[in-house]
Amino acid sequence: MTGVDSDIALKLDWNLVRTFLVIVEEGSITGAAIRLDLKQPSVSNALRRLEETLGHRLIERGPRNFAVTPQGQVLYAEARDMFGAIERLPGLLADVSGEVSGTVALAMATHVVSPLVDGTLAEFQRSHPSASVSIHVRSSRQVVEDVRARRAPLGICLAGRHYADITYTHLYTEHFGFFCGPGHPLFGRKGLKLEDLAGERSVSFDTDQIDDVLSPVAVLRARASFSGPPVGVSNNLEEVRRMVIAGLGIGPLPIHVVARDCADGLLWRLPPYDDPPAVDVSVVRLKGNRLSRAEAAFCAILDRRIAETPLDSRTYGLDRHFSRSANPRTVPPRIVPL
Known part of the structure; x- marks a missing residue:
C-alpha cells in the first residue's frame, strides 16, 4: 500500500472511520457487524476501502488472528478523540444559553450501588432542572475507554490498569x-x-x-x-x-x-x-478534558460529596454494615429459583 496523499481530508469517508473504531472496540469484524446492525461482508468491505484510501494496512486479520497494526493504533487514537469531541458538541453548544442545560453522559459499570452517586444525581437535578443525565452501563474496561474517547466526561467503575491520561478518584x-x-x-x-x-x-x-x-x-x-x-x-x-x-x-x-x-x-x-x-470503585476522568457547564456542575457535586464523606462511611460490605454472615437469623423458606 502507498502513502496518504495531501488532500486526504476531502477524500476520506468518515463513516468508514467510524466503522473502523467499532471494529477495534469490539475486537472482531463479527462483533462490529452485530453492534452496527450490518452484514459482516459490509463491515469487511468498509475496512478494506478505508485501508485503500489511507494506503496502510490497519488490522491484520485471519481465521485465528486479529491484531491492530501500528498504523491502525495511530488512526484509532486520533479518530477516537475526534468522534468523542463531536458526540459532546450538543452539551458544549448548550452552554451558550444562560442556564445550566444539556445532558451529562455517565459511563457506569454494572450495578454501582452507593448513596454518594444517588445523592449526587438527586442534588444535580434539584439544582439544575433544565439539565439531564444519561447513564450507559458498560464493563469497567469499556467505561475507561469511553472516558478516554471523550464519549463520557466521567465514568464510575472498577479500576484495573491505570492510564497516565486518566485521573482516578476513590469513590468507595x-x-x-x-x-x-x-x-x-x-x-x-x-x-x-x-x-x-x-x-x-x-x-x-x-x-x-x-x-x-x-x-x-x-x-x-x-x-x-x-x-x-x-x-x-x-x-x-x-x-x-x-x-x-x-x-x-x-x-x-x-x-x-x-x-x-x-x-x-x-x-x-x-x-x-x-x-x-x-x-475499589473509582471515578475516572480524562486529564485536560473540556467540560460543559452541566458536566462541570455534576462533577463538582460528586467531588464535594466524596470529600465530605469519611472513608469509613464509603466502605461497604463489612460487619459494621451487615450481620456477620449477611444471612438472616433464621433460615428463610426456600424459594423457587428464577
Missing part, C-alpha cells in the same frame, strides 16, 4: 462474598468453612482473573478449590446473580448489593465471613 470500597441460591445443597447451612466449598460448581465475572479488576476475588476463588472453571460467566452483575439464584453454581457478589436478596431468601452467604476480598 466494596467487599465480595460467595453466595449460593435456594436450590443449592449448602443453602441455609451455618458453620461452614471455606474448605466446604471445594469441588462445588461455580459461576463468576469475566474479569475474575488474576490480572484483571477482580483479582482479589480470583485469588479467593483459587483458595476455594471449586470444581474446574466456572460453568457460567458474564460481565453483568445481574446476570451473575441470576445464575447463582438459578442454581448453576456458587458465585461472588458484592455483599452490600445483595443484602436484600439474602434477607428475602434468594441468596445465602457462604464462607469466608472474615476478611472478604475488597475491590
